[in-house]
Amino acid sequence: MNVEMILKTKGNDVVTTKPDSTLADVAATLTERKIGALVVSPDAKRVAGIVSERDIVRAIADKGVAALKMPVAEAMTRKVSTCTRADSVEKLMTTMSQGRFRHLPVVEDGKLCGMISIGDVVKFRLEEVEHEAEVLREFISS
DSSP states (O other), X not given: OBHHHHHHHHOSOOOEEOTTSBHHHHHHHHHHHTOSEEEEOSSSXXXXXEEEHHHHHHHHHHHGGGGGGSBHHHHXXXXXXXXXXXXXXXXXXXXXXXXXXXXXXXXXXXXXXXXXEHHHHHHHHHHHHHHHHHHHHHHHHO
């Protein structure tokens, strides 16, 4: 199973923000959309960084409430791990666990084409395990 299968279920919608947006704007978007991270992109196609709830908390811990007026570019994670549609769910789990992050932008040919969260991976994996168990139950009962 791979990223392509997850995207077919959840869709390719990616919420982005520009590098000059403020952390307050990002926090509002995260809250409104009920998500944990935004891809930072000047054009909604290229990945310049990623900003998560964790990045906002770090900025506030460092600079206090004034951090909310900072541009995203000052607080975002610049070294972004990404994946492709062909990557396996197992590879995603390893990447996310080792990197200790919860979101992976999907990039193909240098263009942003999706976003995978740890929640997506867990949901997909649980469905996969449930399906395998059902197939085994049917096999045993026949």
